[in-house]
Amino acid sequence: MNKRIGKQTVKLTQPISIISSANIVGKKEGEGPLSQYFDTIMSDATWGESSWEKAESKMQNEALSHAIQKASLTPDDIDYVLAGDLLNQCISSSFALRDLSIPFFGIYGACSTMAETISLGSMLLDGDFAKNICAVTSSHFCTAERQYRQPLEYGGQRTPTAQWTVTGSGSVVLSKNGNGPYVTHITTGKIIDMGIKDANNMGAAMAPAAADTLKAHFSDTGFEPNDYDLILTGDLGTLGKEILIDLMMHEKIDLRDNYDDCGCLIFDADTQDTHAGGSGCGCGAVTLTGYVLSLMKEQKLNNVLFMATGALLSPTSTMQGESIPSVAHAISISNNLHFGG
Amino acid sequence: MNKRIGKQTVKLTQPISIISSANIVGKKEGEGPLSQYFDTIMSDATWGESSWEKAESKMQNEALSHAIQKASLTPDDIDYVLAGDLLNQCISSSFALRDLSIPFFGIYGACSTMAETISLGSMLLDGDFAKNICAVTSSHFCTAERQYRQPLEYGGQRTPTAQWTVTGSGSVVLSKNGNGPYVTHITTGKIIDMGIKDANNMGAAMAPAAADTLKAHFSDTGFEPNDYDLILTGDLGTLGKEILIDLMMHEKIDLRDNYDDCGCLIFDADTQDTHAGGSGCGCGAVTLTGYVLSLMKEQKLNNVLFMATGALLSPTSTMQGESIPSVAHAISISNNLHFGG
Numbered sequence: 001m002n003k004r005i006g007k008q009t010v011k012l013t014q015p016i017s018i019i020s021s022a023n024i025v026g027k028k029e030g031e032g033p034l035s036q037y038f039d040t041i042m043s044d045a046t047w048g049e050s051s052w053e054k055a056e057s058k059m060q061n062e063a064l065s066h067a068i069q070k071a072s073l074t075p076d077d078i079d080y081v082l083a084g085d086l087l088n089q090c091i092s093s094s095f096a097l098r099d100l101s102i103p104f105f106g107i108y109g110a111c112s113t114m115a116e117t118i119s120l121g122s123m124l125l126d127g128d129f130a131k132n133i134c135a136v137t138s139s140h141f142c143t144a145e146r147q148y149r150q151p152l153e154y155g156g157q158r159t160p161t162a163q164w165t166v167t168g169s170g171s172v173v174l175s176k177n178g179n180g181p182y183v184t185h186i187t188t189g190k191i192i193d194m195g196i197k198d199a200n201n202m203g204a205a206m207a208p209a210a211a212d213t214l215k216a217h218f219s220d221t222g223f224e225p226n227d228y229d230l231i232l233t234g235d236l237g238t239l240g241k242e243i244l245i246d247l248m249m250h251e252k253i254d255l256r257d258n259y260d261d262c263g264c265l266i267f268d269a270d271t272q273d274t275h276a277g278g279s280g281c282g283c284g285a286v287t288l289t290g291y292v293l294s295l296m297k298e299q300k301l302n303n304v305l306f307m308a309t310g311a312l313l314s315p316t317s318t319m320q321g322e323s324i325p326s327v328a329h330a331i332s333i334s335n336n337l338h339f340g341g
Numbered sequence: 342m343n344k345r346i347g348k349q350t351v352k353l354t355q356p357i358s359i360i361s362s363a364n365i366v367g368k369k370e371g372e373g374p375l376s377q378y379f380d381t382i383m384s385d386a387t388w389g390e391s392s393w394e395k396a397e398s399k400m401q402n403e404a405l406s407h408a409i410q411k412a413s414l415t416p417d418d419i420d421y422v423l424a425g426d427l428l429n430q431c432i433s434s435s436f437a438l439r440d441l442s443i444p445f446f447g448i449y450g451a452c453s454t455m456a457e458t459i460s461l462g463s464m465l466l467d468g469d470f471a472k473n474i475c476a477v478t479s480s481h482f483c484t485a486e487r488q489y490r491q492p493l494e495y496g497g498q499r500t501p502t503a504q505w506t507v508t509g510s511g512s513v514v515l516s517k518n519g520n521g522p523y524v525t526h527i528t529t530g531k532i533i534d535m536g537i538k539d540a541n542n543m544g545a546a547m548a549p550a551a552a553d554t555l556k557a558h559f560s561d562t563g564f565e566p567n568d569y570d571l572i573l574t575g576d577l578g579t580l581g582k583e584i585l586i587d588l589m590m591h592e593k594i595d596l597r598d599n600y601d602d603c604g605c606l607i608f609d610a611d612t613q614d615t616h617a618g619g620s621g622c623g624c625g626a627v628t629l630t631g632y633v634l635s636l637m638k639e640q641k642l643n644n645v646l647f648m649a650t651g652a653l654l655s656p657t658s659t660m661q662g663e664s665i666p667s668v669a670h671a672i673s674i675s676n677n678l679h680f681g682g
Binding site for chain 2: 002007010050051054079080084087088090094097098104106107109116119120124127128129131147188190191192193310312313317320322325
């Protein structure tokens with residue numbers, strides 16, 4: 001039986017639950033509006049390590065280990081871990097996982113990583129290849145700034161469209177043995193590139209990819225925006241969010257009632273000087289594992305479409321005058337196993 | 342039904358065929374011992390593009406498009422493409438795929454990428470999530486040298502243990518509708534780090550990961566080396582190959598009869614000045630899609646264990662004094678659908 005419904009979407013046939021999650025964030029994120037939803041708030045950016053990169057790795061190890069522990073499992077119970085991050089050659093993930101002895105699939109989806117790892121992990125479970133799978137990702141303001149932009153010491157001015165890379169790591173344990181919330185539908189994005197070349201305006205580059213995946217999701221599933229309590233992109237920021245609403249309006253799909261973006265939720269732009277909002281793999285990961293899953297547990301949210309977006313550029317491609325290819329992956333998460341019938 | 346046999350291995354339950362493949366290599370690879378097996382040999386390193394990075398992207402686009410065409414399919418028939426490469430943020434893949442409009446999963450496995458993409462793609466097919474899936478990867482001597490080591494113009498001396506990054510891209514189309522060769526078993530590697538810190542000796546860093554996965558494969562499946570016509574790692578090089586043979590001898594598993602390495606096959610070390618042999622994601626990809634699949638078609642090889650190995654370091658981790666985490670993923674490819682019973 002083909003589980004594919006429409007061109008880009010699959011519907012899972014087994015109950016695949018997010019049985020636990022954990023996260024850790026930096027000081028600034030811990031001072032933001034979502035503060036109460038985070039497990040651990042670091043007191044500084046290095047967390048006892050000799051470099052920011054080592055700190056980011058340690059964060060990913062901590063988020064993963066904590067999620068496994070919360071599920072009352074041990075690393076030995078985990079059949080696969082899917083992980084990735086923003087750093088060159090995804091070193092946050094590979095160094096974070098080297099002492100855990102879990103079969104490993106490395107992922108690169110830029111800021112779409114959390115949705116990509118949960119997509120693949122859920123399909124591997126539904127396909128009977130595993131019982132428990134972990135997904136984890138991270139980002140760190142200091143490692144990302146110096147890799148993508150400038151040395152932090154340079155103190156470069158940020159443009160109004162620039163986003164602030166979230167320091168954070170989030171992890172989930174997906175399992176065939178659980179009572180929800182359930183991953184029910186997965187819509188996988190295509191690479192979309194509308195020619196935006198401004199690496200300080202990622203929201204504008206990624207919004208068309210988000211629109212493309214969202215359109216495919218509604219068309220493939222027959223859902224409407226109101227079938228969800230929350231449609232959450234991560235992380236278009238304030239500008240990208242407005243663009244997505246406009247793009248969807250052209251498609252006669254009105255998102256205004258129940259749509260938000262992780263990059264807009266995680267910081268208070270007025271008081272935290274984050275310009276267009278948060279970004280980074282960690283932004284979606286900690287907003288999902290903190291805010292969203294907490295509200296789902298309390299049944300304040302029951303049906304959520306989580307769509308993480310990624311800008312697939314590099315400093316090299318930008319220097320060579322290239323535009324910014326983007327991608328967005330969407331997953332339906334519901335307290336109702338039979339969401340969508 | 343759980344398809345898992347043992348801790349790291351799954352056995353597919355449906356016939357998942359490699360229905361076509363294509364590759365493209367650089368001039369040096371086209372002058373090597375495997376020359377006759379390649380579809381396209383480029384006349385220079387830029388292939389009409391303004392940068393080596395753009396050339397590498399074009400190679401990946403070409404390998405993928407050619408493989409789809411050989412299968413008498415169009416991009417619209419492909420449900421997912423899984424792709425990755427060595428460049429920072431995997432830009433070879435994202436730029437290669439942006440005009441093809443295929444749902445995309447980005448992968449990072451360093452030189453293990455070809456085995457990782459085929460592993461995940463085969464499981465997604467066996468799990469009924471798709472009918473046709475493409476896997477593609479690439480590497481390029483010039484893009485890798487300047488990213489990982491030094492500007493090419495610097496003309497740095499290479500150590501005897503250094504490997505030569507293959508310029509090449511290979512792609513396969515995996516399908517539920519085919520007559521083999523079949524992907525039958527998949528053993529997924531854990532991250533192994535034995536403390537090797539010499540970034541010019543990748544073979545020594547990766548051999549323990551290869552040994553770990555190989556041991557798990559034989560233990561999980563009950564196979565012995567002689568069940569295969571060829572056990573092929575990619576790409577340990579000459580030194581790593583010897584280390585793997587030694588490590589396996591300690592486990593009382595004798596590989597000497599039917600084991601080789603893509604890095605050793607692709608160049609003639611005596612005349613091509615490649616020191617310890619070939620490396621790069623493209624090395625395993627073109628050796629598999631060229632040499633191995635050709636010999637399987639002629640039934641000169643019938644049962645092959647293809648195990649690509651990846652060194653998960655970055656120049657940043659090396660500069661920070663870190664050792665080299667490594668991983669190896671193995672897939673059984675057989676002309677016999679019922680290989681292993």
